[in-house]
Each structure stands twice: as structure tokens, then as C-alpha cells.
Amino acid sequence: MSRFWKIALVVVAVVVVAVVAVRLLHKPGGGGGKGTPQGPGGKDNPPVPVTVVPVAKQNVPVYLTALGTVQALNTIAVNPQVGGQLVSLAFTEGQQVKKGQVLAQIDPRTYQASYDQAVSKRNQDQSLLATARSNYERSKDPKYSQYVAKIDLITQHNTVAQYEAAVAADNAAISSAKTQLDYTQIRSPIDGLAGIRGVDPGNVVTTSSTIVTLTQLHPINVMFTLPEQSLDMVRKAQDGAPLQVTALDRVDAHPVATGGVLKVIDNQIDTSTGTFRLKSEFPNADNALWPGQFVNVRLQVRVDDGALVVPAQAVQRGPDGDYVYQVQGDNTVKMQPVVVAGEVGDSHVMIGSGLKAGEQVVTEGQFRLKPGSKVNPLKPGEVPPAPTAADLKKASEQGKGGGRRGR
Template sequence: MSRFWKIALIVVAVLVVGAVGLRLMHKPGAAGRSQAGAPSGQPGAPGEGKDKGKDEPVPVTVEPVAVQNVPVYLTALGTVQALNTVTVSPQVGGLLMKLNFTEGQEVHKGEVLAEIDPRSLQAAYDQAVARKGQDAAQLSTARSNLARSQDLVKQGYISKQDMDTLRNTVSQYEAAVAADEASINDAKVQLGYTKVIAPITGLAGIRGVDPGNIVTTSSSIVTLTEVHPINVIFPLPEQNVELVRSSQARGEPLEVAALDSAGSKVIAGKGVLKVINNQIDTSTGTFNLKAQFPNDENALFPGQFVNVRLKVNTVQGGLVIPSQAVQRGPDGDYVYLLQPDSTVKMQSVTTGQEVGDTHVMVTQGLKAAEQVVTEGQFRLKPGSKVKALKPGEVPAAPTEAELKKAAQGAKEGGRRGRRG
């Protein structure tokens, strides 16, 4: 091929490439892409439709800051303890003939719990009675002899020495009768011990012996626990000791309640604080307290663990809001506070005592009657426009005019998109 034709082919190729490139630069999609990069607010800019609705108010539920008297509680984990616990043992040995109680049954003070064979002790009692009768007869004879001898002494028939002997014989038999009386009383007491009596009113535990066995004074028949009333022992940190003591010094009994394991339900109320221990445990930094409950409904049982709530004070005119209004942030607790222009702002708050399961007392950051957002916070930011609703109220359905306006806005947005 000649050099002329080579140059001609190269020129043609350059022209073809240039034509193709020029055509690609004027392709319709490029214009769309160019418009896509246009600043917001210009025709064809994205988000124009969204900006149109950004001023729509956000429906939220609000509640006012309430004013009420708020009880102040200290809480702890406590252990239920029987008022009295008695292990019943026989005071005399012998054959156990009968048990008169049922395990787990409540027995009353003075009831006969068990009976021991009384025959040997009955015989000892009878012997003491007979011995007293014998000595009493001899005492009577000695007194008669002394009385007759009084007249004979005056006549000189009986010496002074014999009279002293007669007087001593009377004294001897008087002492014997007194000793017999003591023996009778002792035998009577021992005989009474053959019936084992309940020393307190309480619940009977599992019996330790069975009828037919020989029991001794070291045998355990049953353990009784007194549960009406009943005690609860619980610890508190040492920094609370002055608060509790000062509250008790006011003279009114401090109220105590026992709650279930979750701490949400009161299982025993009407408790009162009875004792503040006289020392602080240096190993734990706590001090123990004892509360007493009537336990009329048997809600508390010895050895049971319960959550204890001790009322130490009442704040007059405390500010209370729903707990769900309080949000946690990196700088602490805050709430969304409704402003007069129907916007909200973030307000830092300091919370204190819980009020029931649903409310909390605010000690700093709010005033009475101010409105706080309780539902819908996740859609808010400072300055958001809101539509305040009462608890349980739902937003009203949109009117026909509002629906038409929204449809018109969507239609205009679509036309702008097509023109772009």
C-alpha cells in the first residue's frame, strides 16, 4: 500500500472517533445526570418533595408535671424470722404413748402435744402422799404427849429433860411432814411433765420421735415457730443510719412493707420498724434493722427472702412525671418540654424517688404544670413542631381538603421529575 493511502486511512479513523465522542456527549441521560447534581431548591433537585412536608407537626402525647406528696423509701433485701422458735423436749424420760398434734398444724399455748407413760411417776407421787400421812400421824401423837406432859411438869412428875425431848420430837415430826409436803409437790410436778405442753402458739414442724419409743430429756419431740406476729431482718448501708434514726426520733412508727422477689407487689403491709441494731458491721458497712408484721394472712414464712421497703419521710408538694417521659442521654437524663409555640426543647432533669411503678419525682429541671412528652419522643429533635395530644387521644383523621392538598403536592413533584 502506498504511503498516501495510509495517511488517508488514519485521517478517516480520527474523524470517526471524534464523531462518536461528540454524539455521546450530547446523549439525553447526561442532562438528567447534570440536573441531579443541581443544588437543593433548584428545579429537578432531589428532596424537593420531602422539604415540602418537613413543617408538618409530629403528633405526640403530653402530660403535665403533677404536684403531690411523695413518700421517700429505703429498700433492702430482708429475711423473714419467726418471732419465737422453741424446740420442745420432754422434761422426764419414759415411754412415749401418744402425740396429739399434726405436723404443720398451728398449735396453741397450753395444748397437750405428747403424753409419756405416767405409771412410775404416779407411784412415786402416791408414796410421797402416804409418807406424809404416816409422819402426820406421828406428829399428832407427839403433840398429844407434849400437851399431857405440860400438866405433869407442874406437879413434878416429869423432868425438864423429858419435856425437852417431847418438844424436840414434835419439831422432828413437823419437819418430816414439811419434807413430805415438798416430796409430794416434786412428785406432782414430775407427774405433770408426763404431759408435754405447748409453751407458745405456733406452727408445729416435723416430729422428731414416734409413739412407742423411749424418750429422754435430750429427745426432741417437735419445733414450734411463732408466726403471728413475725419479724423481718434487713440491712441498710451505714450512710442511712442517721436518716433512719432521725426519722424514728420523730416519735411516729416507721412503716415497713414486704414485697415479692420482683419488688413490684406488696405481699405484706402494716409492718413497723421495731429495732435498729446497736452497731455497724465493719466487714460489710451495713447495719441491721428488725421490722414486725402482724402476718394475719400468713403471707410471710420463716426463712423467706423478701424485698423490704422502709418509709422514712414524705416530700410535701413533690413534682411528679411519668417515668416514660425521662430519656437517657450522654449528659444525663432529659425530657422533651412543650413550648408555647408548639415546639419542643430538650430539658435536663434530675430524678429522685420512684412513685409507684409508673411515675418518678423530679427534683430539678421542671416546674409545676409544664407539659412533657410521654409518647412519640423517637421522632423528635430540639425545635420540632408537634401536635400535643392527651393520654389515650389519637390524631384526627385528615380532612378532604388536606388529602387534596397532599395529592396535589405529590402530583407537582411528579411533573417536576418528568421535566428533569
């Protein structure tokens, strides 16, 4: 190819590039043309419809949350106090039992025999005691005392004391035998719920055999831990009224049990974890809580009167911290830095500083805003009105005008 044609091709390419660039720079909606419609908030753009709500003032409960474990008020492993063959069980697994109710029966024949033997021995000694007393009383009688040697009188007195001691020992032996006999009936020490039995009838049990485990569910405890930084707050709050505790489901956070109160703050901090233990108590009338269950615990430590509250979606996070879009008197918005003091339920937050009660903040439509944008404030659930024919005609004319200026 000759040098002339090479130069001609280069010139043509430059002209084509120049034409394309000019067309792009003067295209309607581009940033370089005069009269081109502005971005959000520009003079020629309609106001941006946004949802706004006022900053509300309300009393806000302040909570501390933690993971808790349900613990029975009492857990009793029922063991025999004497050994022998287990004759029968008088309860059903999973049954509610009462204090003093018979749970099991051990073969009582050996212990009954020991009791009868102790009673017989006491009867024998009581007869000997009666004879010794009669002899002693007769020997003391003035009519016969002159015929009784002093040493014999002393011996008779000592014999009476000896048999009195023997009868007292027999009474103790009878009491012991009766206790052992009573232990053949295994009774419930508490009102509670029977678990799965640990031994079947017919087996020989000892004092180490567990017949059944009982748990007391009414009331019931929930144990949980909090970081040591919260200790002073909880202790000061506990000096007033009892602190309210709620047990929440771990899946969807709905209340599992309400009406709980904080009972005990442990007397030491765990140095390995930097936490301290707390015990709460629930009535548990409907058995909603079960021993060993994991729940989320919500402890109310105080109520902040007149706190400022906004929907959580109103708060945006920027490089300099949290902020909201605040609507001003001329229906323009500004970025207002705020400090979030805590959560209020699942949908709102408490504002520590940056806003005042009654000020309007944007909750929906923030992605179309920038400082100074003109907005059309709407109430929650409200939709902007449909554009009129005049609005559509004006928008059409602005679009055509922008296209002509780009030519």
C-alpha cells in the same frame, strides 16, 4: 488495546460518575437542593404528633426497699422434761394448738409410784410429829413438869422440831414428785402451729428428744437490712409516728402483706457488710407470710408534700445526664435537663429540679424530635386526625416540585 481506546474508556467512566453524582445531589429529599423538605421541625414539614402530659404536683411517699426474711414471732422446740416411753401423741401435724394443750403423754407409772411413796412418807412423819407434840405438851403441863427432868423436856422439844423438819422435807419431796408426774404430760407453751413430729409413739424419749416444733404466726416478723447511710433517715423518721412496712412478692412486686410496722432498729452496724438490721411486725391474719419466706420489703420513711411528678418514659438519658423534651408556648420543643429525685410507683418519677408544675413534657414520640422541632401536642390516648384531601394534594405537589428541582 491502543492508547486512544484506553483514554476514551477513562473519559467515558468519568462522565458516567459525574452524571450519577449530579443525579444523587439533586434527588428529591436530598440535603443539597433548595426547597428540599426539611428534617423534623423544618418550615415545610408538618408538626410532629407527640403525646404530652403536664408536670403534676402531688404528695409522694418516699420508700426504702430491701430483701427481707419472714421469721416466726416465737419458734419452740418441744422437748420432754422427763424421760420415759412415749405412750401417745395428742396433736396432728400442721394443726393449730393452744397454750396449755396436751401434745404428748409419757408413761407415768414410775413417776406416779414416786409421788405415792412421797405422800406415804409424809403421812408417817406427820404421825410421829403428832406423838412427839403430845408428849412434849404433856411434859410442859405444870401438873407433870415437876416429875420430868429438864433434859428430857429439851429432848422432847428437839424431837418435835425434828419431825416438823421431816414433814417439811416430805412436802418438798411430794411437790417434786408431783412436778415430775405432771411433766409426763407434754403441753404446748404457746399458741402456734405444729410442725412435723420428731418422734413416734412407742419410742423411749429423753430430755434431748424433740417431740415437735411450734411456730407462732400471729403476729409475725420480717427481718431485713439497710445500708448504714440510711440509718439517720430511719431513726429520725421513727421519732414520729410508727413507720409503715409492706411486704412485696419477689416475682411481680404485688403486695403480699400490708399493715406492718417497724418495731426495732438493731443496736449495731455489721462492720463486714456496712448494713444494720431491722425488725418489722405484721398481723398476718390470713397467713400470707410464712417462716423462712423471702419477700421484698418497702419501708415508708416520709411523705414529700407537693412533689413534682412525671411519667418515667418522659425522662431521656443523654451524655450530660437526664433530660426531657419540654413543649414551649409556640408548640416547639427544647431539651430541658432535669434531676430525678426518686421513683414513684412503677410508672412515674419524682423530679428534684428542672421543671415547674403545669409545664408540658413529651412522653411519646421523642425519637422524631430535636431541639426546635414543631410538634402537635396530643393527650394520652389521643390520635392525630386523618389528613384531609387538601393536605394530601399539597404533599403531592411538594414531592413533584422536589423531583423537578433535582433534574
